[in-house]
Amino acid sequence: MADLAPAQREAYWRKTSRLMWIIMGLWVLFSFVIPAFAVQLNDIRIFGFPLGFYMAAQGSLIFYVVACFWNASAQNKIDKEFGVAED
C-alpha cells in the first residue's frame, strides 16, 4: 500500500495519542485516585460492601476489562477512518 502522506500520518497519530491519554487518565483515576480515598469511601455501603473495598476488589477491575475492549474498538475506528486498517 502507499504510505500515508506526512500530514495524514500526523493526524492519525494525534488521534491515536489522544485516545491513549484519555484511557491512561481514567487508568490513573481507577488505579490510584479512587484507592487513595478508600478510607473515606468505606463509610459508604452498597449491598453490604464498603465502597472503598468494593472499588479495589471489583469496580476498578471491571473498568480495566471495559477499557481494553474499548481501546480495541475505538482504535479500529480510527484505523478505518484513515484507511490503515488491515484487510
Place this chain on the structure above:
Amino acid sequence: MARTTSKSFVDNLGKIYGVYAGGFIGFVIILAILEQMGVSNKVIGYCFVFLTIGVYAYIGIISRTSEISEYYVAGRVVPPFFNGMATGADWMSAASFISMAGGLYLGGYGGLGYVLGWTGGYVLVGILLAPYLRKFGQFTVPDFLGVRYEGNTARVCGVVVLFCASFTYIVAQCFGIGIITSRFLDIPFEIAIFVGLLGILVCSMLGGMRAVTWTQVAQYIILIVAYLIPVVWLSIKLYGNPIPELAYGQVLDQIAALEKKLGVIKPHAAAYVDAKGQFSWVEFNNFWALTLTLMIGTASLPHILMRYFTTPNVKDARTSVGWSIFFIFLLYFTAPAYAAFAKLEVYTNVIGQNINALPAWVQNWSQVGGLLTIKDANGDGILQLSEFIINQDIIVLSMPEIAGLPYVISGLVAAGGLAAALSTADGLLLAIANALSHDIYYKMIDKTASTVRRLVVARVLLVVVAIIAAAVAGTRPSGIIQMVAWAFSLAAGGLFVPLVLGIWWKRTTAAGAIAGMICGFGITLFYLVGTRYFDMPLWFGIRNISSALFGLPVAFAVTWLVSLMTQAPSKEMQEFVDSIRVPKGELHWVAGTAHD
C-alpha cells in the same frame, strides 16, 4: 496435526476445546463416583496429577514442530479469544491461584494491592505496547530493542533483564509445583520438584510456542473450573446465590459485626491501617507503590508480551488483550470472595468453640506440618482468636473441605493449582530459552546457523535452564508471592522505559535507551539486593517487593537526558518507528539492523 498449524484445526478450536472441557468434567464425575465406591483419597490424588499432566504431554507431543515460526510464535495463527485464554494461564501462576486469596484473608484491604496490580497492567499492555510489537513482527522482545536501538548492546541489555526477571519468576513456580506435587503424591519436596519438571518439559520442549499455546488453553480451562467450583458451591449452600462475587457483600457485613464482638484490632475492609489499627502513611505509600510496580511489571514481562506476537494481525492483538484481561478478571474478582467466606467460617465456627469440637477441616489441616496451628494458650479449652494461626497458602486448598465437599473437589483444586504453575513456568521457560537461542546464539554468535541447528540449541537451552531453576527452587530461597513480586520489579525497572519510549518518543536514541536500561535496572537490583541481603535501611519505608519504584523514575530521567544530549535518531529510524505505529503496510527496515 500437521507440522504447520492447519486451517481446519484453527477453525475447529471451539469444538475441540468444547469436547475437551466436557471430557474433563466427565473425568471428574467418574472420579466422584469412584470415591463414593470407596476408592482411597491417595488414588484420586494420583489420578488428578498424572492424568492432567498426561493430557498436557499429549498436546505437547502432537504439536511438535520443526518450523522456526511455529516454534517461536505458534505460526501467528492464534485467534484473539484463544490467545486470551492462553495468556490467562500464562499469567496466573501459583501465586494467583494458591496464595492470593490467602493473602487477602490475612491482609484484608492491604491484599487488594495485588488484585489491582495484577490486573490493571493489561490496560498499559493493550494501549502502549501489544499492537506495536505485533506490527514489528519478529520473534522476541530483545529483537525489538536490537532493531530499534541499532545493535547488540541494547539486545544484550534486554536479554540480561529478561533473564533475571524470568528466572526469579520461574524459581517461584517450581517451588509451587513442588508443594502441590509433594502434597498430593505424598513424596518429598525435592523429588516432587523434578517430577513437576517433567510436566513442564513435555509441554514446551518439542513444540515451543505452538505446543505451549495449545497446552495453556487447556490449562486455563482446568484452572478456572477448579477455582470457581468450590466457592460457587459454598455460595449456593450458604446464601442460595450462585454468584459468590455478589453474595460476599453481606458476608463482609457479618464479618464487620463479628470483628467488633471479637475485638479484632485490624478490620478486614479497613484501608491503610497498621498492626495497631491506626491509619498509617507507610501502609498507604506501600499500597500504591506495589500497585504501580506490579502494573508496570505486567507491561514489561517478556513472557506476556510475546503472547501477542502470535495473533494473526495487529487488530487481533488489541482484541486479544481484552480477552486476556477478561479471563484473568474471572479469577481475580473471585479471590476476595474466597477470603471473605473463609474468614466468616473461621469467626463463626472455629473461634470461640470448644477445642475438642472444631470442624473437620481444621482438624485435618492442623495435622499437615505447620500450616495451621492451634494452641490453647490460656488452657480454658476454648479457642481464642490469638490461639489460631493459619498459613496463607491453605485458604484455597482447604476451601473444598470448608464447604463440606467430597475429596474429589480437593483433587480438582490441586489439579487447578498445578495447571496454573505449570502453564506459567512453560511460558517463562520459553521466553528465557528463546532469548538465549534466538538473540544470543543466532543473532550474535552464528548468523549462518541452519534451522535444525537453531532449534536444537533452543531445546538444549530449555532443558538446561529448567534443571537449574528446579535446583534453585529446591533450596527454598523465599516465599512464592515475594519472589514473583521481585520478578515484576526487575522487569519494570529494566524494560518498560526502552519499550514504551521506543514506540512513543521518536527522539529516544540508542545511547539514551541503553543508559536508561542500565541505570533503571541497576537501581532496582541494588535496592532489592541491599535491603534483602545486606540490611540496608528501607527508603521512605517502601518494601523491596516494590523496588522498581526507585528504578523507574531514574530510567525515565536518564533515557530522556541522554537522548537529548546525543544526536537524534536517523531519518530511516524515524521512518521505521512511523511504520510500526500504523497497522497496515510494510515496515521500513533500517539498513544493517538484523531482521528476517
